[in-house]
Amino acid sequence: MTGEENHNSDFRRLIERRRKFIDGLEANRGEINLDIFEDFYPDRAHFVYELLQNAEDAGATEVSFTLMADRVICEHDGRMFTIEDVTSITGIHDSTKAKSKDKIGKFGVGFKSVFVYTQVPAILSGDFAFQIVQQVLPEQIASDTSLGHRTRFEFPFNNPKKPPQEAYAEIGAGLNGLDEKTLLFLSNLQSVKWRIGTDAPGEVLRHKHSDFHFEVLKQTDGRTTSSSHFLKFDQAVPGLEKQCVAVAFPLDLLPAMPQFDQRKHLSEQMKIIPAEPGNVAVFFPAVNETSGLRFHLHGPFVPAMSRASIKDSEANTPLYEQIATLAAHTLHRIKELGLLSTEFLSVLPNPQDQISPRYKGIRAAIIEEMKSQPLTPTYAREHAPANRLIQARASLKELLSEDDIEFLVDYDDATPLWAIGATQRSSRIDNFLTGLSIRDWGLDRLIETLRQKAREEDGLFPTKPDEKFLSWLKCKDQSWMQEFYALMYDEVSLKSYLTSCALRTGL
Template identity: 45%
Template sequence: MSVLQDIKRRRRNLAQTLKEHQGIRTLVEQLYPDRAHFIYELLQNAEDAGATQATFRLLHTSLVFEHDGRAFEPADIEAITDIGSSSKQDDQQTIGRFGIGFKAVFAYTNTPRIYSPTYSFRIDDLVLPSPLTANSKLGPVTRFEFPFDNPKKPAAVAFQEIQQGLEALQVSTLLFLNTLASICWEIEGGAEGAVHRVVHADHHLELITNPDSDDAWSDHYVMFSAPVPGLPRHRAAIAFELDYLPGVEEYDHRKPLAKQMKVVDANPGQVFVFFPAEKETSGLRFHLHAPFVPEVSRASIKDTTANAPLFNQLADVTAAALQRLKKLKLLTPELLSVLPNNDDPLPLRYRPIRAAVLLAMRQKDLTPTFTGGHAPAEVLLQARVQVKELIEPRDLHVLLQTIDPLEWAANVNQKNGRIDKFYSSLGVEEWDVEALVDTLKEHLSEATAAPGQTYTYLKQPTPEVLTWLQGKSVDWMRELYATLERHYLGGWQRAQKVEGLATLKIVRLADGMLTRPSEAYFANAQLGSAGVPTVDTATFTRGKKNDLHPEARQFLVAIGVRELDAVSQMDRYLRQNYGEFSRNQKFEDMELFLRFAEEHPHELDIFRGATIFKVKSKGGPGVWASAETILFSQPYAPTGLDQFYRQELQDAKWHCLTDDYQTLDKRLPAFLKFCERVGVKSSLEISRVGCYGNTQYAFLVVKAPGNWSDNKGINIDFTIPGLQEALQRPSLDTSRLIWTSLLTAKDPNFTEAMYRSNSAHDIRRAPSKLIEQLKKAKWVPQGDRFVQPAQALVSKLPKGFYFDPAAAWIKAIDFGSETRRQEEMGKDRQQSAKLLGFPDDEKTLEMLRELAKLPKEELGNLAAKARASKAGEFPERTSSNPERRTKHVGAAAAQAPQRQSETRERSVSVNYSEVKTEARQYLSDQYTLDGDLYCQICQKPMPFRLDNGQPYFEAVELVPDLTTMHPPNYLALCPNHAAMFERANKSKSALRFLIKQAHGVNIDVMLAGQERKVRFTKMHLEDLRIVLDQLSKSSAQSA
């Protein structure tokens, strides 16, 4: 029995099962995601058979596939005619592992035919082989024929789907195969195509599409691989795409690859399991391959631990490839855009590849540098080109005081581009022009001492850095100045940056030394420069003609180098002889200064900080001080500042001029004018500050809505420095000084503090700190004493205190408000005394004033005696027109508000407070006598008063079950009897009857087990009866 007959015999039961269970065939046919996927299955079998060439011929009635690989063996027939079995299951070196891949052809054919040099046969019912006559013309070629005889798939549809599959066959299909180097296809009545793989030297391979046609093109790659442990015939591999350099049109094998091509971005990079896994995404920008365990469809990689070692090996392969790329001179800055950075969204299992790349480039000589070489990323810095060209690596070593040498990273063509992000992922620090300036500040600053120190400088330049800079050429210095002007001062905050450079010894002088900008001058041929430190002209000119380098000179001017003229000469003289620690001051130089001020009235700022004035000193001869620390005082100007700043003068924070300047005689007026112009203090200055510390800071700032805007926010308050201390020791001179300063203030809005977060919100306003300080302090002179502004009288102000009643600050400090209130109260007291029966004469009023001076205890005793003498008294109120009052009260009762309640935890009257407020006013009017309010039960004045002077009493509802609420239906009771009436009252149910039947002005009630009388004024009792009668009538009408 032949091999085919034996296999067929053994497959009959399986064939019968498949007929009975058609779903199995359907499952097999639909197993793959695309209809022509079996094309890859055929190529897989060709690769496993060691074929070098494969050909497809698509006819309208069938598909023919041929390859030149190994001929069929019995095991191959066993596998191809079985389901779930494969000759490759025990051979881990082959691609296929499932034995059902070939069955995908049955979606198109029922009778596939195989012609091999060893066996020729047809397959029926998926699994039954039948022998065919061999085709001797094929020679060593194996042929597969697939007639389109599946009734479920019309031939036209089969032709169209396979045509689409062939035309979509990717050029990269051959990229990671070992033996198959050529794929050709022909389509009846249509196109034909081919892909060939050519392996060049040095990991370089070329995939040529349609090589024999006019539209042929090539794709070039560099591939790196390593054997898979345990599978020596399989390799883990990566491939980078290549493209021609500008000006190169075709590959020349005689020239180095790096001279012709560069690595480019393959976005997206593909994942291969020999062939492309269409649905697998790596997030990388190069291709990779390994013998992964794929999903059954081969479209993606299976999530299984069996694949983990392959991902780790790919990471090692990629890291090792960097060294080979470097040897091929392909490891350029542009290649960094292809490598994964930390911003790339890589799936978790592909991240070891990125980690391996970053680690290798951090620690090994693999990262491209500015000079064209490679270095570990951990020794690299990044900056703009101009800084790299200026500061060489050996300069970095000096400036940063490092032990290990540093290098510049290669240039970045786009900020925040892929190359820049890759450098950031490597941890390459940016050390640009700002960092350069910070380093120069650290090592070249020459900072002057703080006031009070005995030595000249707090900080000297670092000797090594100063020597390094002095060793630079004038050309180099010129480029330094131009670079700093263009890339540092050229941005925002120019003035602030210029100020930060003022102390740096970076100005090259003509003698080769370095100095600070303020000590250097541009040479002036007309004035001569002997003995003057002038800038080396070569640092801001260039060429044989000494053409001006505008940016270099502009930088020198900006940082403080000046033209040598009369002004700069005076400035230099002042700094040499009138510095903070100078001992060269001469009284006679004042005439020199006065003449300069007359000739250069707009250049007086150069005197700022110069110690040109002789000032008084405690217990010794005069010392020298600058204008900013001096106050005008007697005998030069009676400003009062010496009193205001008395403590500060004692502490030498402020100074006064010595009397020596009295000898200037005719020049004294010019001297005083000069003093004022250069900054000697002649008046108080109202300073603008922020709102912090204002008594209403919480309202102004904390509770202000919105977020702060530097452009649109407002935060303004006002104060006078030292005012709080001066107000604690008032004097006439101090008060006059404050008064005059307020009158002559340049900004009249100093009375208000203002704040807003941004323009979307209103400005919040409150009295300024200055106004609050002035309102609280006793500083306004009134005869022989000082009072708060509110207690002052205009008539008592001394001479020199001009009073403007319309001035906003006069109103803001409440000037005279308390006095006016006292006058009005005096008039009220006179009227009150008259109403109380006291004679309207001064003697009686004086007696009342004397009584007001008595201690509270003594007044209380007098009041108690007075109340005792009034025992039995009780307020009486009667209506002068009973008839009219009856109508008025009745109308009010008819319109009284209904008692409204809401059901919460208990019933609560929601309009209770309004009526009770009216009731309290009503009861106060009824039961007040001689300023005392009487309880209706004990008939005595209320036991105590509130802080506002008003007697405390309880307004207690009398008849509680009325449907409407009325002020007359309340009693004025002391706290004791209010509690009794509300909580120990056995007469509540009879109150309405008792009121109607009462004779006189009393009703009897039982409170706390004792009989008590409730006393009314006649008017109150009548009003209450009118209310009750009106309610009875309304109730009868509604019934």
């Protein structure tokens, strides 16, 4: 028996099995209702994402949608259908993940969302040309040799519960709503095109500038209407080597840069900005899932049936933990790229942020990494572990050099360094630095240290000043001494003013 005869035989057997299932439904009419699938989805054009998802699984690089008054057609250039795909798309189950762990979801219950609009979807792909009736029964139709190696889905608007005009409007809104995040977490798809009636065609394109830097363009009639840049870092999931967890940070051009120049270093042109809000995606954004973070997350999570949120499942716990580790490790890459600036700290989660419980491990991992590794910006425009840093007013940082700190400040291992300071109190940067538990070493500590070194006591009797202290002090020139006394005067004046205010207000 030839390969073609084999797949024809398998196809006929599948039809026979599905007919028996339909006969069983008829015998249980009124007790089993397949229309329940119409109520699972957060938006009525959700099947657009289902088709994109499965095109990604098929290795497609391009997908196109053509929306007409009476139907919508989707085509992609991925792998041709197999009998397993026909079986899956006409089945009622979660997915074929158990058989193919590296797939996003195949044609599971999600594909049933097309029946919101159509009663008889048609699929033409390779050796198979069929339509699906009663949601599960494949029927052979005429093939179209002009398709070549492309796969076509055709959905006529013939569901009596959904007028064609309403279907056209909903799907058109869904297609026009495709944005930069549509392709962000996919590996194969590079382009999604659509044509809505006689309107100008639209397209979302993804361009890879480097291993971490991606640009997603949205175009209308070939003209770019928006351009979004991202840093994306991913890591393979153990046991699912073709699936990844990922974090992505939006980028924006620096004020002096009119456009991105591939020839220049990224840090000379762009900065990381907060995502407002940060999305959680299972390849596509889960629209009802809130992390409370200011960057995007992705993982092959077990979603709720609607795909609008992440299911409360133990199976997702290892993915949360892996994303937390990945988020902490990305800080080293961001530093290497020259983008771990003081301003970047406003993107990171601080203690005041309302983080959803399942994502709090990400904040904890980032804080721990910043404390223990040379990642926190210093006053000297370098990076150091936060556990090594001390904090004070900018004027004191200007007065005391690193050599001065080494002499004056007690420490166990590495010499303390000045931390960078926030320009505004209670800002996101200030709150993040506070969350790192950097110890304060202000003017009060300096004065107390100088007092101790200048006049040590042995019991009730004062001793001579520390010789090393005298040597240190003799090295200071007149301008340094003037700065020091000016600093003390300012401190005394400030305290006097605050005391006066407190007395006047009765505090």
